[in-house]
Amino acid sequence: MGTLGATPSQTVGPFFSCGLERLDASDLAPPGVSGERVTVEGRVLDGDGQGVPDALLELWQANANGRYAHPEDTQERPLEPAFRGFGRVTTDGDGRFRFITIKPGPVPGPGGTAQAPHVAVSVFARGLQRRLVTRLYFPGDAHATDYAMGLVPPSRRDTLVARRGEAPGTLLWDVVLQGPGETVFFDC
Amino acid sequence: MTGLRGYRRPSEGTQPPYLHPPYRSSLKRAPREPLVRMEHTLSEVTGPVFGDDLADRCDLTRGPRGEALGERIVVSGRVLDEDGRPARGTLVEVWQANSAGRYLHAVDQHDAPLDPHFAGCGHARTDDEGRYRFVTIRPGAYPWRNHANAWRPAHIHFSVFGPAFATRLVTQMYFPGDPLLAFDPIFNCTADETARARLVSAFDWDTTTPEHSLGYHFDIVLAGREATPWER
Numbered sequence: 001m002g003t004l005g006a007t008p009s010q011t012v013g014p015f016f017s018c019g020l021e022r023l024d025a026s027d028l029a030p031p032g033v034s035g036e037r038v039t040v041e042g043r044v045l046d047g048d049g050q051g052v053p054d055a056l057l058e059l060w061q062a063n064a065n066g067r068y069a070h071p072e073d074t075q076e077r078p079l080e081p082a083f084r085g086f087g088r089v090t091t092d093g094d095g096r097f098r099f100i101t102i103k104p105g106p107v108p109g110p111g112g113t114a115q116a117p118h119v120a121v122s123v124f125a126r127g128l129q130r131r132l133v134t135r136l137y138f139p140g141d142a143h144a145t146d147y148a149m150g151l152v153p154p155s156r157r158d159t160l161v162a163r164r165g166e167a168p169g170t171l172l173w174d175v176v177l178q179g180p181g182e183t184v185f186f187d188c
Numbered sequence: 189m190t191g192l193r194g195y196r197r198p199s200e201g202t203q204p205p206y207l208h209p210p211y212r213s214s215l216k217r218a219p220r221e222p223l224v225r226m227e228h229t230l231s232e233v234t235g236p237v238f239g240d241d242l243a244d245r246c247d248l249t250r251g252p253r254g255e256a257l258g259e260r261i262v263v264s265g266r267v268l269d270e271d272g273r274p275a276r277g278t279l280v281e282v283w284q285a286n287s288a289g290r291y292l293h294a295v296d297q298h299d300a301p302l303d304p305h306f307a308g309c310g311h312a313r314t315d316d317e318g319r320y321r322f323v324t325i326r327p328g329a330y331p332w333r334n335h336a337n338a339w340r341p342a343h344i345h346f347s348v349f350g351p352a353f354a355t356r357l358v359t360q361m362y363f364p365g366d367p368l369l370a371f372d373p374i375f376n377c378t379a380d381e382t383a384r385a386r387l388v389s390a391f392d393w394d395t396t397t398p399e400h401s402l403g404y405h406f407d408i409v410l411a412g413r414e415a416t417p418w419e420r
Contacts, residue, residue, distance in 0.1 A: 019283025070234035086236035127213030129204035187223035
């Protein structure tokens with residue numbers, strides 16, 4: 001067992017842009033990366049339904065082959081050198097964010113199942129002493145057999161699934177921190 | 189996937205709660221529904237890997253046209269897991285106020301001077317022993333309107349990735365003996381006093397540089413690995 005205790009988390013506060021902007025990556029899929037390109041747009045909203053102007057989202061996902069660019073993913077599926085799978089975007093004054101990526105392939109889940117395509121999302125903001133962890137799933141996929149989705153009360157599952165926007169290739173997904181329609185967050 | 193080992197969860201009271209009324213910004217932003225407990229899958233035991241494409245920026249005191257004002261300090265330490273294993277080559281990002289307690293940020297309205305030679309941000313990857321080292325300026329305390337006459341103790345923000353999505357941590361480093369710590373709802377959010385004390389750096393003669401700067405030591409401990417796989 002661990003002998004050192006873990007360091008407590010503390011809020012990013014309102015002034016993180018200077019420290020974190022160098023890694024800002026709102027386009028995860030430079031030209032040449034394979035897969036279905038999507039633009040995800042949405043807002044981060046607080047308990048009053050107001051946009052959160054000082055939130056930061058971090059994204060982590062597999063490539064279109066369902067392979068993570070990480071040494072512990074030892075699947076025999078091709079990596080793509082131009083695709084790291086990491087994104088970071090900040091919200092604007094109205095709480096809006098936008099990022100471009102490719103839809104990831106399904107990745108292995110517990111018990112030999114496949115997890116439905118998803119992006120792992122961390123939410124940071126002033127007022128959040130720890131990050132919130134959620135997942136973005138894609139419309140039209142079979143979510144019923146997905147491990148994480150199966151843990152979520154059915155009435156709340158749609159908070160994790162993006163909706164198709166009007167423009168082709170556009171997905172809409174809001175992160176509701178609190179209140180009606182509150183996004184599902186995972187203890188992770 | 190068989191044999192997948194997750195990362196350990198924090199013990200009771202060693203991490204701050206989401207809702208902490210004395211920290212006013214948490215009131216409308218903390219979720220009210222319980223978090224959904226999830227075992228770690230391949231998505232959580234992997235995480236972004238940053239290579240040499242991001243050149244280190246370890247000396248925050250040298251602006252493009254001159255040196256930052258204030259008390260120079262060296263902040264160094266290691267990034268480890270709970271078993272003491274170093275997090276090698278992991279990205280550490282820092283940001284902070286200047287010596288007058290002012291951030292280089294459009295929203296910071298504190299009536300204190302900006303320093304044209306100090307941007308207040310840096311980043312570096314740890315070495316094979318998990319070590320990092322920044323040269324910077326001791327940040328000033330600043331007022332923040334959370335309550336009457338509220339002042340944040342001097343602090344440096346740290347962002348650390350570690351080996352996996354599950355180990356991601358953003359925290360703040362404080363300075364030993366700061367009288368404001370006792371009054372700060374952000375620092376005091378974490379119930380466990382021993383855990384809280386890990387946020388306070390230690391003065392360090394070994395890294396104090398003659399005729400140049402005082403040294404402060406700050407180790408960052410990330411979640412350790414479960415000993416056994418959760419999947420049967």
